[in-house]
Every structure is written in structure tokens, then in C-alpha cells.
Amino acid sequence: MQNPKNNIVKQINRPIAIFEIIFILLSAVSLFMYNMHHYINDRFESGNKVGQNTAAILESYQSLGFLIPYWQEHFEEMEFFYDDTEKFIQKENALRKKLPELTEIEYITSQDAENLDADGQKLLAEICYFQLSQTFDRNKRTYQPLYLYSFVVRDNEMFFLVTGAKENELRISSGGEYLYELGCTNPYQKGWYPILDEILKTGQPSPSMELSMQKGADRSVVHVFEPVYVDDELAMIVGVSMQWKDLLSGTLRISCLVAVITGLLFVILGVVFLRLLKKIVIKPLRKEQDSINQYKETKNAEETIQELSHISCENEIEELAEDFSSMIQEIENHIKNIRTVTAEKERISAELDMAKSIQESQLPSIFPAFPDRPEFDIYASMTPAKEVGGDFYDFFFIDNNHLVMVMADVSGKGVPAALFMMASKILINNYAMMGLSPHEILERTNETICKNNQLKMFVTVWIGILEISTGKVIAANAGHEYPILRQPNGEFELFKDKHGFVIGGIKGKKYKEYEFTMQKGSTLFVYTDGVPEATNANEELFGTERLLEILNQKPDAMPQQLLTNVHETVNTFVGDAPQFDDLTMLAITLL
Numbered sequence: 401m402q403n404p405k406n407n408i409v410k411q412i413n414r415p416i417a418i419f420e421i422i423f424i425l426l427s428a429v430s431l432f433m434y435n436m437h438h439y440i441n442d443r444f445e446s447g448n449k450v451g452q453n454t455a456a457i458l459e460s461y462q463s464l465g466f467l468i469p470y471w472q473e474h475f476e477e478m479e480f481f482y483d484d485t486e487k488f489i490q491k492e493n494a495l496r497k498k499l500p501e502l503t504e505i506e507y508i509t510s511q512d513a514e515n516l517d518a519d520g521q522k523l524l525a526e527i528c529y530f531q532l533s534q535t536f537d538r539n540k541r542t543y544q545p546l547y548l549y550s551f552v553v554r555d556n557e558m559f560f561l562v563t564g565a566k567e568n569e570l571r572i573s574s575g576g577e578y579l580y581e582l583g584c585t586n587p588y589q590k591g592w593y594p595i596l597d598e599i600l601k602t603g604q605p606s607p608s609m610e611l612s613m614q615k616g617a618d619r620s621v622v623h624v625f626e627p628v629y630v631d632d633e634l635a636m637i638v639g640v641s642m643q644w645k646d647l648l649s650g651t652l653r654i655s656c657l658v659a660v661i662t663g664l665l666f667v668i669l670g671v672v673f674l675r676l677l678k679k680i681v682i683k684p685l686r687k688e689q690d691s692i693n694q695y696k697e698t699k700n701a702e703e704t705i706q707e708l709s710h711i712s713c714e715n716e717i718e719e720l721a722e723d724f725s726s727m728i729q730e731i732e733n734h735i736k737n738i739r740t741v742t743a744e745k746e747r748i749s750a751e752l753d754m755a756k757s758i759q760e761s762q763l764p765s766i767f768p769a770f771p772d773r774p775e776f777d778i779y780a781s782m783t784p785a786k787e788v789g790g791d792f793y794d795f796f797f798i799d800n801n802h803l804v805m806v807m808a809d810v811s812g813k814g815v816p817a818a819l820f821m822m823a824s825k826i827l828i829n830n831y832a833m834m835g836l837s838p839h840e841i842l843e844r845t846n847e848t849i850c851k852n853n854q855l856k857m858f859v860t861v862w863i864g865i866l867e868i869s870t871g872k873v874i875a876a877n878a879g880h881e882y883p884i885l886r887q888p889n890g891e892f893e894l895f896k897d898k899h900g901f902v903i904g905g906i907k908g909k910k911y912k913e914y915e916f917t918m919q920k921g922s923t924l925f926v927y928t929d930g931v932p933e934a935t936n937a938n939e940e941l942f943g944t945e946r947l948l949e950i951l952n953q954k955p956d957a958m959p960q961q962l963l964t965n966v967h968e969t970v971n972t973f974v975g976d977a978p979q980f981d982d983l984t985m986l987a988i989t990l991l
Contacts (some may be wrong), residue, residue: 482537
């Protein structure tokens with residue numbers, strides 16, 4: 401018998417190759433379009449968030465109606481002192497002499513500003529410009545936009561007011577070239593930014609974004625504009641600009657990589673398919689042919705029938721094709737299931753590792769935390785029960801003399817608790833940096849969380865603000881564990897403070913704050929319930945009594961040693977029993 405011109409393998413191989421090429425091209429194009437759409441929308445949402453946050457802070461200044469025209473008319477007379485905290489304090493003290501009843505700068509109204517003399521008005525304008533510049537800088541460094549600025553449009557030009565800068569960027573007065581400060585202008589022509597034209601025309605925010613190529617610059621930019629209102633009237637505009645040139649190259653890279661990987665997978669699957677085809681189709685046909693030839697030669701019908709019985713078929717080609725299809729389908733389903741399960745496990749593991757790194761990076765972890773502050777020593781630690789935890793601590797200065805300390809415990813464990821923890825920590829930090837008192841910080845945080853708390857999660861919080869110079873602590877407790885305090889030459893004792901309700905539980909909840917004084921040599925220890933509720937194999941709790949006992953074994957120990965002693969004792973007590981809750985502690989000693 402002559403060999404056929406085209407065998408089955410060649411006939412099947414050609415359409416498979418064509419299909420693979422078409423599928424790879426379609427996959428690459430679809431992935432590219434999807435990624436571009438997704439990434440651009442992501443940039444817009446990020447810019448919109450920055451703009452809304454910045455506009456809200458601007459609107460919180462009750463004297464904004466006075467400041468905007470004053471800045472425009474008197475910017476040449478003003479003194480700019482970016483990051484100069486000492487000069488800010490000097491000017492704020494000078495302003496407080498003119499306004500003895502002043503509490504917070506933001507609460508000064510435009511009428512109060514109008515009643516000030518010229519020096520007072522200038523002080524107010526400089527102080528507010530300093531504070532807002534700090535806010536713009538912080539937002540820019542947090543969210544990393546290309547530009548963050550505010551302006552008014554007048555006489556066909558953009559008159560810049562407050563602008564944000566990163567750590568390595570300079571404003572014009574500091575030798576910068578691109579970051580405009582108060583008084584700088586740029587030409588503005590109607591039609592350059594249609595969305596901005598719409599805001600100026602209607603006074604209402606626009607839900608969309610502006611994509612354009614900046615003249616004279618080789619980069620594409622996403623523009624987001626957010627209006628700022630004074631007495632329900634458009635007063636100024638916050639602008640956020642973000643680069644998206646990198647999206648094109650990044651998306652092409654990802655699409656090409658996926659296309660290459662897809663092509664390799666198709667080649668591998670093609671090779672497997674062709675080998676199976678030879679094994680399931682070609683070899684049985686050859687075996688049938690060999691059996692028949694053998695019968696021709698040997699005339700042994702029994703042996704030939706025995707051989708043919710292994711090819712089980714009434715119509716050999718059709719049945720072999722059905723078996724082949726069934727087997728291939730099972731193999732592919734099995735491989736697909738294994739690949740899906742493996743990829744999902746790797747993805748979850750990678751995401752948990754990333755979440756843990758992100759969470760740890762958000763907590764102060766460098767000690768000594770303030771090596772230039774010899775007045776106190778502070779140390780804290782957090783050991784999550786799972787890959788990521790719901791507990792968190794924080795400490796930071798809101799000015800040179802006031803240190804904020806936070807200890808909190810989110811309900812639940814794992815990723816949901818970690819996400820809730822991050823949101824709670826950011827809210828507490830932001831409200832504290834606004835200069836609010838402890839009870840106001842808890843109340844505002846509670847209100848914000850209750851607005852969109854569909855999962856009904858909550859967090860217990862203890863927050864205290866220590867005045868370094870006097871040792872006075874103003875604190876508030878939202879359903880958290882009692883703090884433990886040791887005065888000089890004394891023992892650690894529970895400080896049974898006034899408890900409020902948990903954060904996120906009831907909207908509109910009010911919180912009480914209290915005061916106590918730490919003398920030199922005093923130590924304050926705060927913690928989460930994971931310490932007293934640590935459980936051993938006999939289901940026995942570690943308890944508050946044991947905690948006080950271990951603290952009082954070495955009451956003069958410095959914070960780091962105190963926490964180490966507690967942690968080692970808890971680990972010894974728990975033994976091989978699993979850790980069910982996060983272990984989080986913070987201690988501070990006045991020196």
C-alpha cells in the first residue's frame with residue numbers, strides 16, 4: 401500500500417496552528433484594550449479622591465472667603481516659610497495675642513478676619529497658607545500625583561494659590577521650575593480644558609476627567625478638577641494631574657508577555673494533542689492493518705480476532721475518534737483544574753504576603769522612634785494571629801510638644817480586619833493631625849465609619865495625647881482595654897478609665913475624655929485583648945492579673961524590655977496552643 405499524500409496529523413495540524421495564531425492575536429488586543437481602560441479609570445478615581453479630599457480640607461477653613469481675595473491682592477507682601485515649624489509657631493502665637501479666644505485657625509471666620517488690623521490679617525493669611533501647603537504636600541506625597549494645585553481663573557489666566565510638593569521638589573521661591581506657588585500665573589484659554597470650562601460655567605463638579613497632551617511636554621496627562629465652595633458659591637478650583645504615558649508601554653509589555661505565554665501554552669498543548677492523536681488514532685489503525693496483514697500471512701483467525709478485539713469498534717474510525725475526544729477532554733479538564741487551583745493558591749499567598757508587608761509598613765517600626773527627643777522612650781510591637789491582623793498601634797507628633805498614642809483592636813481577623821484597620825488608622829491619624837481633641841477624633845472617626853459599614857465591623861480604640869513639657873495626658877476610650885500606669889517608684893496598676901462605645905457600632909455616639917499626669921519616671925502600658933485573653937492548651941486565659949505580675953517583676957525596665965518580658969511570658973504560657981488573637985502592646989516612659 402502506498403503512503404497517502406497527507407496523513408491525519410498534517411490535516412489536523414494546519415487548522416490548529418491557524419486557530420492558535422488568531423486566538424493569540426485576539427487575546428493580546430483584548431487584553432491591551434482592557435488594561436488601558438482599567439488603568440486610566442484607576443488613575444481618574446485616584447485623582448478624584450485626592451481632589452475631593454483636598455477640596456474638603458480647604459472648605460473646612462471658615463475664613464476661606466477672606467483668604468482667597470487677600471492672597472491675590474497681597475501675595476507680594478507675604479512671607480513664605482515652607483516646613484519652617486518654628487516660624488509658624490511664632491506667627492501663630494502673635495496671632496493669638498490679637499485673638500485671645502482663638503482655638504483653632506480653621507475656625508476663624510471671614511468676619512473675624514475682616515475685623516483684624518493689617519498685621520493680623522497678614523499673619524492669618526501666612527499661617528493658613530503654611531497649613532494648607534503642608535496639607536497639599538502630605539496629599540501629594542501620599543497619593544503621588546504629578547501635580548496637585550489650587551487656582552482661580554481671572555482675566556484669561558490661571559492664578560495659582562496653594563500647590564503641593566514632594567520631598568525632592570522645589571517651589572519657585574526655593575529655586576524650583578515647575579511647582580508654582582502663590583502669585584504665579586499661567587495663560588488660560590477657553591477650550592483647552594472643556595471640563596474646567598464646564599465647572600467655571602455651572603459651578604458644579606464634573607464626574608468625568610480630561611485627557612490631553614500638555615504642550616511642549618512629551619507626556620500624556622489625566623486632569624481632574626474639583627470645585628471649592630464658599631457660601632455655596634464657586635470660590636476656587638483644585639487641580640490634580642497624573643501621568644499616563646507609562647500606561648501604554650506597561651500595557652504593551654503585559655499584553656506581549658501574556659501573548660508569548662499563551663503561545664507557548666498552545667504549542668505545548670499542540671504537541672501533547674498531536675502525540676495523543678498518533679497514539680489513539682494512528683497506532684490503532686496501524687495495529688488493525690498489521691493484524692490484517694498478519695492474518696494474510698498466517699491465516700490465524702483466532703489470533704487475528706484476539707488482536708482486533710482490543711480495538712473495540714463497530715466503525716473503527718468513528719469510535720476511535722469518540723474515545724480520543726473523550727480522553728482529551730478529560731485530560732484538559734484535569735490540567736485546567738490543577739492549574740486553576742495552583743494559580744489561586746499562589747495568588748492568595750502572594751496577596752497575603754503583600755498585605756502583610758503593607759500593614760507592617762504602616763505601623764511605626766523603627767526604634768528608637770525619636771532619637772532626638774530625650775524626654776521619653778517609647779516602644780511598640782504587633783504580632784498578628786494570622787498572616788495579617790486587625791490590631792494596630794500608632795504614635796506621632798501633631799506638634800513639637802504633643803505626642804498622639806493610639807492602641808486599637810478591629811473585630812474579626814484576616815484580610816477584612818486588616819483592611820478595616822487601615823481605614824481606621826488613616827481616619828484617626830487625619831483627624832488627629834487636624835488638631836482635634838481625643839473625644840472629637842473618636843466621634844468623627846465613628847461618624848465616617850458608620851456611613852458605609854455594611855459588614856457591621858467595629859474597632860475598639862484607646863487614644864491619648866501626651867503634652868511632653870508637663871506630662872499631662874488627655875485620653876478617651878472607645879470600648880478598649882483599661883490602660884496600665886506606673887508612677888515613679890510605684891507598681892503598675894490598672895487605670896480604670898471611662899469607657900465609651902466601640903467605633904463603628906452606633907452612629908452619632910459621643911465620647912468622654914479624661915486627664916491624668918505622668919511624672920518623670922512614669923510608664924504607661926496599653927495593649928489589646930489578645931494579651932490577657934491568650935489561651936493555653938487547657939483553655940486557661942493568661943488574664944490581667946498575670947499581666948500585672950509580669951510587669952511588676954521588673955517595673956523599672958525600659959519599654960522595649962517590658963514588652964519583651966510580656967511577650968516571652970505569654971508565649972511560654974500558651975505553649976503549643978494556637979494563637980487566636982493578635983498580640984499588640986505599646987509602652988512609654990517619661991525620662
